[in-house]
Amino acid sequence: MTALDLDLDPGFVANASADAIRTQYERAERMAELWADRARDLFLLLAERTEETTQ
Numbered sequence: 002m003t004a005l006d007l008d009l010d011p012g013f014v015a016n017a018s019a020d021a022i023r024t025q026y027e028r029a030e031r032m033a034e035l036w037a038d039r040a041r042d043l044f045l046l047l048a049e050r051t052e053e054t055t056q
Contacts, residue, residue: 017025
């Protein structure tokens with residue numbers, strides 16, 4: 002698997018410095034954590050609503 006297989010901008014892949022790549026990586030990690038938190042919250046809400054409707 003190459004960087005291009007991961008849907009990265011080819012221009013970025015070809016020209017980005019290690020610092021730029023690190024910055025984008027750290028940003029992506031933070032966004033992934035936020036989405037994981039949202040997914041967990043939505044799962045808990047869904048479980049709560051499902052429980053309410055089955056009672």
